[in-house]
Amino acid sequence: MADQAKDPRAAVAAEPVGPHLLGAVVEALEAGQAAEVARLIDPLHPVDAARLIGALRPADRRALLDLWSAEIDGDILSELDDAIRQEVVGALAPEVLLEAVRDLDSDDVVELVEDLDATGRARVLGALGDADRAAVEQSLGYPEFSAGRLMQREVVTVAEHATVGATIDMLRASDDLPDRFYHVILVDPRMRPIGQASLGRILSSRREVRLADILEPGFRTIAATEAGADVAHLFNRYHLISAPVVDAAGRLAGVITIDDAMAVLDEEHAEDVLRLAGVEGEGGADEGVLATVARRLPWLVANLGTASISALVIGQFEATIAGLVLLAALMPIVASTGGIAGTQALAVAVRGLATRSLTRANARRAILREFGAGALNGLALAAVLGFGAWAIIGDAELGVVLGAAMICNQVVAALGGVLVPLGLHRLGLDPALASGTFVTTLTDVMGFLAFLGLASMVLIG
Amino acid sequence: MADQAKDPRAAVAAEPVGPHLLGAVVEALEAGQAAEVARLIDPLHPVDAARLIGALRPADRRALLDLWSAEIDGDILSELDDAIRQEVVGALAPEVLLEAVRDLDSDDVVELVEDLDATGRARVLGALGDADRAAVEQSLGYPEFSAGRLMQREVVTVAEHATVGATIDMLRASDDLPDRFYHVILVDPRMRPIGQASLGRILSSRREVRLADILEPGFRTIAATEAGADVAHLFNRYHLISAPVVDAAGRLAGVITIDDAMAVLDEEHAEDVLRLAGVEGEGGADEGVLATVARRLPWLVANLGTASISALVIGQFEATIAGLVLLAALMPIVASTGGIAGTQALAVAVRGLATRSLTRANARRAILREFGAGALNGLALAAVLGFGAWAIIGDAELGVVLGAAMICNQVVAALGGVLVPLGLHRLGLDPALASGTFVTTLTDVMGFLAFLGLASMVLIG
Numbered sequence: 029m030a031d032q033a034k035d036p037r038a039a040v041a042a043e044p045v046g047p048h049l050l051g052a053v054v055e056a057l058e059a060g061q062a063a064e065v066a067r068l069i070d071p072l073h074p075v076d077a078a079r080l081i082g083a084l085r086p087a088d089r090r091a092l093l094d095l096w097s098a099e100i101d102g103d104i105l106s107e108l109d110d111a112i113r114q115e116v117v118g119a120l121a122p123e124v125l126l127e128a129v130r131d132l133d134s135d136d137v138v139e140l141v142e143d144l145d146a147t148g149r150a151r152v153l154g155a156l157g158d159a160d161r162a163a164v165e166q167s168l169g170y171p172e173f174s175a176g177r178l179m180q181r182e183v184v185t186v187a188e189h190a191t192v193g194a195t196i197d198m199l200r201a202s203d204d205l206p207d208r209f210y211h212v213i214l215v216d217p218r219m220r221p222i223g224q225a226s227l228g229r230i231l232s233s234r235r236e237v238r239l240a241d242i243l244e245p246g247f248r249t250i251a252a253t254e255a256g257a258d259v260a261h262l263f264n265r266y267h268l269i270s271a272p273v274v275d276a277a278g279r280l281a282g283v284i285t286i287d288d289a290m291a292v293l294d295e296e297h298a299e300d301v302l303r304l305a306g307v308e309g310e311g312g313a314d315e316g317v318l319a320t321v322a323r324r325l326p327w328l329v330a331n332l333g334t335a336s337i338s339a340l341v342i343g344q345f346e347a348t349i350a351g352l353v354l355l356a357a358l359m360p361i362v363a364s365t366g367g368i369a370g371t372q373a374l375a376v377a378v379r380g381l382a383t384r385s386l387t388r389a390n391a392r393r394a395i396l397r398e399f400g401a402g403a404l405n406g407l408a409l410a411a412v413l414g415f416g417a418w419a420i421i422g423d424a425e426l427g428v429v430l431g432a433a434m435i436c437n438q439v440v441a442a443l444g445g446v447l448v449p450l451g452l453h454r455l456g457l458d459p460a461l462a463s464g465t466f467v468t469t470l471t472d473v474m475g476f477l478a479f480l481g482l483a484s485m486v487l488i489g
Numbered sequence: 490m491a492d493q494a495k496d497p498r499a500a501v502a503a504e505p506v507g508p509h510l511l512g513a514v515v516e517a518l519e520a521g522q523a524a525e526v527a528r529l530i531d532p533l534h535p536v537d538a539a540r541l542i543g544a545l546r547p548a549d550r551r552a553l554l555d556l557w558s559a560e561i562d563g564d565i566l567s568e569l570d571d572a573i574r575q576e577v578v579g580a581l582a583p584e585v586l587l588e589a590v591r592d593l594d595s596d597d598v599v600e601l602v603e604d605l606d607a608t609g610r611a612r613v614l615g616a617l618g619d620a621d622r623a624a625v626e627q628s629l630g631y632p633e634f635s636a637g638r639l640m641q642r643e644v645v646t647v648a649e650h651a652t653v654g655a656t657i658d659m660l661r662a663s664d665d666l667p668d669r670f671y672h673v674i675l676v677d678p679r680m681r682p683i684g685q686a687s688l689g690r691i692l693s694s695r696r697e698v699r700l701a702d703i704l705e706p707g708f709r710t711i712a713a714t715e716a717g718a719d720v721a722h723l724f725n726r727y728h729l730i731s732a733p734v735v736d737a738a739g740r741l742a743g744v745i746t747i748d749d750a751m752a753v754l755d756e757e758h759a760e761d762v763l764r765l766a767g768v769e770g771e772g773g774a775d776e777g778v779l780a781t782v783a784r785r786l787p788w789l790v791a792n793l794g795t796a797s798i799s800a801l802v803i804g805q806f807e808a809t810i811a812g813l814v815l816l817a818a819l820m821p822i823v824a825s826t827g828g829i830a831g832t833q834a835l836a837v838a839v840r841g842l843a844t845r846s847l848t849r850a851n852a853r854r855a856i857l858r859e860f861g862a863g864a865l866n867g868l869a870l871a872a873v874l875g876f877g878a879w880a881i882i883g884d885a886e887l888g889v890v891l892g893a894a895m896i897c898n899q900v901v902a903a904l905g906g907v908l909v910p911l912g913l914h915r916l917g918l919d920p921a922l923a924s925g926t927f928v929t930t931l932t933d934v935m936g937f938l939a940f941l942g943l944a945s946m947v948l949i950g
Contacts, residue, residue: 227688297758305836317861356817357803375766400778
């Protein structure tokens with residue numbers, strides 16, 4: 029039996045841009061060996077070359093651009109992280125930049141320029157031919173994160189009456205087909221798409237068959253103004269591979285392919301998990317300290333504010349705590365378990381909203397479910413904590429107070445976890461945006477209030 | 490200008506399975522109107538039909554299966570949530586099941602049966618022809634979540650010397666092509682894949698061109714034992730559209746297409762966000778209360794345990810708190826801000842590990858970055874909190890204690906947030922698995938300890 033790990037064609041797991049390669053590149057850069065640098069980088073996939081460029085220290089990256097930049101192609105540029113791309117585009121010689129962007133599909137050029145500053149953008153657009161520049165500028169006219177930005181302008185169309193044979197002849201005669209296309213789109217005389225045939229179906233049909241007779245079922249078009257996140261969800265939900273994009277008049281404006289939709293899905297997810305955790309936007313893995321602080325400090329300061337509310341609540345019970353200092357040690361238990369429960373309900377609701385499986389049709393049922401789950405979790409936790417406190421501290425009343433506060437806070441946490449994101453969504457806001465602070469403030473305040481309030485009534489009063 | 494929203498072909502946003510449709514279906518079910526039920530459901534995309542079936546109450550779902558199940562096809566079955574699918578497959582008449590699964594590609598059958606119990610699985614496999622059953626059983630022989638489970642066995646291959654013309658003739662003569670295929674795979678006489686040509690390239694080349702001359706660059710194969718998550722990452726990273734899967738001997742075993750990889754990516758992300766939040770596995774949006782409790786209670790109980798550690802720590806400072814009860818009100822501020830900082834660092838690290846952008850090559854730099862960010866965030870928060878406490882409470886020493894504890898806990902939180910997932914990853918464990926409890930326990934304990942410890946030295950002692 030062959031050894032899988034040694035078969036070079038079956039190697040998924042190994043990271044191509046490892047410490048060994050990085051070290052060798054840096055060494056060659058320091059020695060100024062241009063040929064050695066090229067020998068190391070040229071065989072890399074553009075994606076990996078971009079990762080390597082991003083992983084270098086800034087000084088090494090400048091050295092690389094001096095020694096090797098003539099080899100940079102558009103595919104590498106469009107794979108770079110935004111900040112690094114800005115730096116690289118600024119450093120490239122005009123003729124290198126021109127060469128790099130000329131062969132890219134329009135969606136890749138759009139991706140490349142949309143985060144550049146005005147100077148960088150002008151440099152790239154200036155390198156394009158008139159037709160390509162017009163296509164890119166039209167895409168840039170659509171809102172950021174819209175289908176119009178995602179689509180490639182290069183499309184393959186035929187008229188309604190076209191046959192398989194005529195289509196194949198047209199494709200063979202064409203010399204600027206898109207890099208990737210999976211369908212031939214049928215358009216009416218006003219360029220409105222009316223259906224599409226998969227390449228597999230065209231290839232396996234006889235020449236005289238009309239494309240109109242082998243159209244793919246479930247055809248749908250996407251408005252250029254549609255949000256990218258909705259497009260990604262649509263591709264994933266309906267297993268689409270490519271779909272035509274139409275302008276406001278219903279005319280074909282471009283095509284979105286699944287690889288772009290997959291990238292958007294990936295970024296949307298990242299945004300959700302980072303936002304829920306209180307990080308603003310996604311930085312590269314090699315981001316600097318100051319950029320990291322800028323993404324996190326605002327949320328931390330906000331939390332300082334909300335945590336002060338908890339402090340105020342606790343402050344109201346100073347007399348109670350002074351009467352039984354043990355309460356100060358126990359109160360974070362109720363608050364922290366509530367925080368976890370709120371986070372759980374929140375994550376489930378944000379996920380449900382992202383996949384459109386939590387809708388108006390079942391929102392009421394989801395809320396009731398959360399209420400039930402909160403009550404049951406609360407009862408279970410109250411039993412453990414209450415009896416535990418009774419057994420260890422020997423105070424049954426204290427156990428009852430802990431248990432009652434726990435039940436109360438678990439229900440509030442579960443309801444808050446589902447109602448806050450539903451409310452934000454109803455208001456047209458991103459449910460992952462501010463839910464974290466709202467919900468943990470709620471569970472902290474509620475946890476301290478319920479526990480200390482009950483304690484002041486039962487134990488002290 | 491046409492009104493976009495009214496163009497039925499350009500409707501992305503509206504949810505097809507809304508309360509209106511659900512209400513109409515339930516009404517028709519209650520009236521026993523089979524024709525009306527069919528009129529409502531038959532036009533739906535299989536994905537939407539599956540969502541509708543999942544969204545019904547159990548009693549309504551049973552009524553639906555009685556009235557309408559003869560219309561269920563395999564595409565609907567493979568889109569159902571696991572628990573619902575189990576229920577539906579059990580309720581279907583044998584001839585309906587046979588009809589439903591016969592036309593599915595092998596990967597869809599595998600997806601359909603892998604979560605069924607033994608009875609359900611035997612029923613579905615029994616409905617298949619011998620060749621199809623053998624293919625499905627071979628896939629099921631690979632580990633769960635592996636490439637072997639994801640792949641479809643239906644592949645389109647040609648010999649190394651094949652021309653475009655011969656390939657087209659072969660495709661036209663074939664009567665059981667896969668539902669979806671994007672490449673023709675070149676194989677050697679021992680069925681080992683040696684390259685693949687895209688359908689677009691084949692369609693646009695002349696008949697006499699050899700496929701070997703128009704192979705796609707960057708060809709790679711995937712081992713059948715490879716983890717599904719790694720495969721999904723590979724597709725996203727290199728913009729693959731389909732890739733051949735090979736067995737241990739390097740022979741072609743099947744093909745994975747990007748739509749399956751996208752579904753895996755989506756599920757992996759969901760798992761990450763839910764695990765970070767302390768939810769075990771993903772339930773459907775329509776899951777019941779008990780299943781919800783089962784997914785969340787273990788983590789809550791674990792948190793009860795770790796929160797008790799905080800309580801023990803605080804308990805050590807009873808005398809300090811008794812001396813200045815205000816400390817009890819202030820101490821959650823330091824702990825809770827630390828918890829947020831730890832969660833932030835954690836989410837960034839888990840994301841970096843998931844996208845393979847946090848690797849051994851830059852782990853050291855990421856740790857240094859977190860240290861720096863933690864220190865700077867701590868300084869900024871200490872300034873705000875310290876001066877705030879001084880201004881409001883009028884106690885400069887208390888402000889210094891709060892600030893010093895904040896800096897200390899922010900650094901611990903940032904380091905814990907990156908070191909815990911890196912450590913779990915190094916041990917071969919899922920970094921999102923247990924990080925949440927570890928890190929918040931760490932920041933809680935550290936927060937209380939630093940604040941109360943410093944306070945006992947500076948303010949009381």
